[in-house]
């Protein structure tokens with residue numbers, strides 16, 4: 001396995017280059033998210049004023065500190081708040097800037113403040129709309145036909161459901177052109193280590209799986225279906241589902257979203273309800289546990305994870321890391337040459353790890369030179385951010 005020390009570090013992504021993808025997220029997507037949040041609930045005047053102040057700060061101003069009594073002030077201090085406060089949102093690492101934006105957005109709407117708005121998720125209306133959509137009905141109805149297919153076909157379908165479910169990201173849809181398909185000259189999957197993934201989960205009933213979730217709604221539902229399948233097939237004996245401790249990156253899953261998705265499954269007709277019951281009983285007998293570690297919303301790479309989380313992930317047979325943002329945190333939010341070995345940049349991870357991700361940012365590793373050349377020839381650099389390509393990468 002190539003060692004991390006053989007791999008020169010690539011530049012950290014910043015949002016200060018006009019025309020770049022990170023710059024567009026800070027300059028266009030964040031103001032659009034503030035607009036969306038204003039419309040999500042009848043917020044009071046002081047909440048609108050706080051949103052005005054955040055809009056001014058994140059577009060034209062500088063990073064402001066959290067309130068002195070913030071419950072997580074110490075975490076943010078240890079995650080680099082002192083070095084970033086007072087600088088523009090465009091000049092600090094992009095990952096830091098984005099993560100702090102969501103923290104300050106929740107501050108503005110009173111999510112952490114004792115009172116009637118405490119704990120009200122500003123993104124819940126859009127998450128629920130997605131869960132109730134006809135597309136979700138269709139996806140769940142497809143499970144009925146799948147039940148008659150051979151076992152390996154069912155495994156593969158549910159793995160791919162979880163993978164492509166990552167396209168269903170509400171923040172991404174606010175700025176990406178939808179409906180584009182990968183060109184016929186380039187494969188939708190730019191890397192596929194799924195055989196290695198399956199070899200790590202034989203039907204022994206003894207494996208522990210950690211799944212680090214990404215989005216709620218139409219991504220979390222297939223993630224839960226995959227977990228149910230792995231449990232019923234004995235590929236996994238125990239699963240830990242890691243979600244965010246608070247609403248984040250628009251549609252990231254929280255514990256409340258897990259419960260909404262689970263209720264959606266158990267109330268559905270046909271095979272979907274069977275999957276729902278498997279998950280319900282696995283939660284009640286302890287085979288499926290939901291975790292919401294504070295580090296899940298940290299603006300840092302997984303290389304910097306704290307000891308308790310490292311220990312838990314080290315004990316897993318496999319950790320499945322879902323989505324684009326988690327990929328950025330797994331390999332480091334850097335402009336790596338695309339052929340940088342995935343095994344080298346994930347050498348820090350405490351155990352076997354698999355990334356399931358659709359490509360929605362500039363960060364990419366582990367491509368072979370021929371695939372990279374074909375992608376560039378067909379699409380320039382659009383394949384990196386368009387969400388039309390995906391990957392399954394594994395480090396054993």
Ligand SMILES: O=P(O)(O)OC[C@H]1O[C@](O)(CO)[C@@H](O)[C@@H]1O
Pocket residue numbers: 025098166169171172214215249322323324325326328360361
């Ligand atoms: O939901 P995901 O797959 O983590 O994607 C998050 C999206 O937000 C971004 O962080 C940009 O804001 C991109 O990495 C990606 O397009």
